[in-house]
Amino acid sequence: MQASETKREQFRRYLEKAGVLDSLTSVLVALYEETEKPNNALDFLKQHLGVASQESADAEALRQELNEMRQRCELLMEENKGLKNKLQRYEPTQDDGAAQ
Numbered sequence: 644m645q646a647s648e649t650k651r652e653q654f655r656r657y658l659e660k661a662g663v664l665d666s667l668t669s670v671l672v673a674l675y676e677e678t679e680k681p682n683n684a685l686d687f688l689k690q691h692l693g694v695a696s697q698e699s700a701d702a703e704a705l706r707q708e709l710n711e712m713r714q715r716c717e718l719l720m721e722e723n724k725g726l727k728n729k730l731q732r733y734e735p736t737q738d739d740g741a742a743q
Contacts, residue, residue: 666692
């Protein structure tokens with residue numbers, strides 16, 4: 644029993660030192676002071692802890708990277724098509740090779 648209390652106390656000090664307790668307390672107070680409670684309390688907590696904005700920034704960066712990769716893929720596909728056409732001109736077809 645003593646060991647679990649010691650672990651709890653160490654964890655509480657860790658959270659306190661990292662500023663987690665202060666942040667959680669301030670967000671919970673803000674939620675408590677809301678006159679109209681939000682439908683989704685978890686979204687409220689995420690938004691006020693800054694998680695939502697970080698996720699949306701990450702998502703936007705990923706969307707932009709996806710668009711760039713799609714454009715690059717299209718360019719590479721066009722280049723590949725052009726190279727295949729060039730190769731066709733220089734390589735004999737199987738019918739031509741069999742006749743020689």
